[in-house]
Amino acid sequence: MERDFYSRKARQEGYLARSIYKLRQINSKHNIISKNSGVLDLGCSPGGWVQYCSELGCSITGIDINPVKINGRNFKFRKIDVLSDDVFSLPGKFDAVISDMAPKTTGIKDLDRARSYNLALRALEIAKNNLKPNGNFLAKVFQGDEFIKFLNECKKYFSFVKCDKPMASKSKSIEMYIICKGLKTKN
Structure with missing residues (x-):
């Protein structure tokens, strides 16, 4: 089973989550995150994406309502609900905003997809507010009526937009990743 492969691999290599391989595969293909850049990780728990960004030497601000078991001089954790307005008062701007957020699934496909869409829209709003000009954005969203x-x-807001499903995603998963590069500056 592919899930077992990446979960096992993550444990063997000392990573907190199998999602690290998704970000690694996406970034090697699309170069969303550069070495030593500033990254805002939305929904950062359990910390796999933080670990990957740390390996690149990035300065990471992670936001989640759940704690993260990572300490590091380049990582700042903020316990903030992304749905609150507190997320718009973060200091500084970032080179990349990344989001692997997913709703708690109910098993009702239309409801789960709608919730995923709403989280992705919120991540986009946060990215528009917190990115440097020409910054990059990566978000997970479930495929469904709202995907397109x-x-x-x-x-509307980025010069380059593409969708991708990394090999580390389960083949039956409806998740897709939207890669957005080059935040357009306001005229």
């Missing part, structure tokens, strides 16, 4: 709508919304 979200893709088109991203195209």
Whole structure:
């Protein structure tokens, strides 16, 4: 089973989550995150994406309502709900905003997809507010009725927008990652 492979691999290599391989695969293909850049990680728990960004020498601010078991001089954890307005008062701007957020699934496909879309829209709003000019954005969203709508919304604000499903994702998963590069500056 592919899930078992990446979960086992993560444990063997000392990573907190199998999701590290998704980000590694996406970044090696699309170069969303550069070495030593400033990264805002939305929904950062359990910390796999933080670990990857740390390996790149990035300065990471992680936001989640759940704690993260990572300490490091380049990592700052903020216990903030992304749905609160507190997320808009973070100091500084970032080179990349990344989001692997997913809703708690109910098993009701339309509801789960709608919740994923709403989280992705919120991540986009946060990215628009917290990115440096020409910054990059990466977000997970479930495929469904709103998927193309979200893709088109991203195209309004970024020079390059593409979707990708990394090999580390389960083949039956409806998750897709939207890669957005080059935040357009306001005229």
